[in-house]
Amino acid sequence: MTELDARVAAGDPQAMVESAIALAKDGDLAAARTLLDRSAELGHTGALFVRGVVEESAGNAEAGIGWYVRAAQAGDADAMFNLGVSAAENGQEEIADAWLRQAAEAGSTKAAFNLGARAQNAGSPAEAEQWYGLAAQAGQPEAMAALAALLAGRGEYEQSAAWHNRAFAAGPADPEAMYLHGRVLEQLGQATQARPYLLRAATVKQAGASAALGDLARAGGDLVEAEYWYTVSAESGEAAGFYGLGLALADQGDFDRAETATRRAADLGSPQAMNMLGGLEETRGNRQESLAWYTRAAEAGLAQAATNRERVAGQAMESSGAAEVQQRAQGAQVPGQGREQSPAVPEQAAAPAIEPMTNTAAGPSGMDQSADAIGQAELARGGYGEPRRHHVPGQTDAHDEPSGHENPAHSAEHSQNNLNAAQEQPGSARAAGPGGGQGLTDESTRSGGRDAPIERPEPAASPAASFGAFGSAAATGLRYTPGSGLAIGLGSA
Numbered sequence: 001m002t003e004l005d006a007r008v009a010a011g012d013p014q015a016m017v018e019s020a021i022a023l024a025k026d027g028d029l030a031a032a033r034t035l036l037d038r039s040a041e042l043g044h045t046g047a048l049f050v051r052g053v054v055e056e057s058a059g060n061a062e063a064g065i066g067w068y069v070r071a072a073q074a075g076d077a078d079a080m081f082n083l084g085v086s087a088a089e090n091g092q093e094e095i096a097d098a099w100l101r102q103a104a105e106a107g108s109t110k111a112a113f114n115l116g117a118r119a120q121n122a123g124s125p126a127e128a129e130q131w132y133g134l135a136a137q138a139g140q141p142e143a144m145a146a147l148a149a150l151l152a153g154r155g156e157y158e159q160s161a162a163w164h165n166r167a168f169a170a171g172p173a174d175p176e177a178m179y180l181h182g183r184v185l186e187q188l189g190q191a192t193q194a195r196p197y198l199l200r201a202a203t204v205k206q207a208g209a210s211a212a213l214g215d216l217a218r219a220g221g222d223l224v225e226a227e228y229w230y231t232v233s234a235e236s237g238e239a240a241g242f243y244g245l246g247l248a249l250a251d252q253g254d255f256d257r258a259e260t261a262t263r264r265a266a267d268l269g270s271p272q273a274m275n276m277l278g279g280l281e282e283t284r285g286n287r288q289e290s291l292a293w294y295t296r297a298a299e300a301g302l303a304q305a306a307t308n309r310e311r312v313a314g315q316a317m318e319s320s321g322a323a324e325v326q327q328r329a330q331g332a333q334v335p336g337q338g339r340e341q342s343p344a345v346p347e348q349a350a351a352p353a354i355e356p357m358t359n360t361a362a363g364p365s366g367m368d369q370s371a372d373a374i375g376q377a378e379l380a381r382g383g384y385g386e387p388r389r390h391h392v393p394g395q396t397d398a399h400d401e402p403s404g405h406e407n408p409a410h411s412a413e414h415s416q417n418n419l420n421a422a423q424e425q426p427g428s429a430r431a432a433g434p435g436g437g438q439g440l441t442d443e444s445t446r447s448g449g450r451d452a453p454i455e456r457p458e459p460a461a462s463p464a465a466s467f468g469a470f471g472s473a474a475a476t477g478l479r480y481t482p483g484s485g486l487a488i489g490l491g492s493a
Contacts, residue, residue: 008035013044020047024054045074052079061086072099077106084111088118109135113143125150136163141171149180157187175206182212191216202232211240214248223248234261239268246273266293271300278308287316 004022007015016039024032032054039047052067065086071079084099097118103111116131129150135143144167152160164181167173182197195216201209214229226248233241246262249255259280265273278293291312297305 011042013039013042013047016042017044017047017050020050020054024057029054029058045071045076048074049076049079049082052082072102075106077103077108077111080106081108081111081114084114104131104134109138109140109143112138113140113146116143116146120146120150125153136166139170141167142174144170145174145177145180148177148184152180152184152187157184160184161188173200175201175204175209179206179209179212182209186212186216191220202229205236207236207238208233208240210236211238211244214241214244218244218248218251223251227252234264237268239265239270239273242268243270243273246276266296269300271297271302271305274300275302275305275308278305278312282308282312287312291316 001009004015004019008019016035020032020035020039023029023035033051036047036051036054040051048067048071052064052071054064055061055067056064065083068079068083068086072083080099080103084096084103087093087099088096097115100111100115100118104115112131112135116128116135119125119131120128129147132143132147132150136147144163148160148163148167151157151163161181161184164177164184167177168181178197179201182194182201185191185194185197195213198209198212198216202213210229210233214226214233217223217229218226227245230241230245230248234245235241242261242265246258246260246265249258249261259277262273262276262280266277274293274297278290278297281287281293282290291309294305294309294312298309
């Protein structure tokens, strides 16, 4: 007889829960249920929660919810959290928020984190910061990283770096967090310190890291290394890599390949590449193609492209009007004779304005950065803003961020001018003109449907204290056995 068996025989309710978990993992659900029921009869509230997990894992969603409700009524924060998750998966958003809030008030850092993610998804960054701050102060690494991203998004880079450092010290470094931290360090003028983080992120193929390393190399004048990292990024199919490669090649005078890379970036959705191609076609005198590229870039959200489009369209109207006036004047001077139309002398196009580049998912690797660019792609790309399923920390998706460098010798405008100059060279390659829920992610091994409706929890016995951005509410310890077939919690008597 093992020590655990001896404790079970002696009537220890906690030992019964632990033994039931082992039995459930081995597939003996009947024996697990028996032990959990005995433990619950002895007053072990955690047994109610584990019973719910066992039923859900067996495909009995409605029965599982019933056990979660009993556990939640007994004060189990993890049961409240799972009820919130299940309600969100059923589309019962208000009920989900109510259960998650009750769970957070009961000390669940997972619930606080998910409330922050839901608030961020709903466009409420201030509320998101409150919940992230609560979970981060309680020691949750994911919340620390999410808070760091939120702070970086509004330009508070020093605070962002501090929270990233705390996140790295509290748990394994997430590649996305390493990438974003490297970008933040760039903004703080610490390119040397940023490089190791970007290298580590690039090693695990984090989207954007290779292009970011290309940005660092290009800003430092090392075009050979820049071309290498941009090529690595491009080979992964990233628009940022192709765009940066086009810039680096143009800097080196390889205009044919530069244009090819830029057009590939535009094909992948880079508005900055579209804008640059608009400028290239404009200098070639191809007004219609230029307008088409500027329009595509403007419709993709690039403000400078909209400015360029309006300027070129205005020039076209002025040129058309001048030609008509000239034709009428010629006809009046020679009445009764056929009019010979003299071609209007085209005005010299002004140099197209080039917006400082940002390294976005659909755009280029960046040289200049706005304060709200870093971290804002988290929501759209499923980064730290993605809610997580109970007990199973999920990995964040990748996103691209601007590098923050501005080097006049290697600026976008410099590369644009190089590309423009290529039009006068024979053999310059030219391609044809221009011709992407809210809810909690289920990352656990739960089986079965979520058809059973969740009822709104009863009001808390006492009002919860208001949480500041960096609240200090204590959180309960996580009660679970990770890495197993079942995400089952170990309750306390």
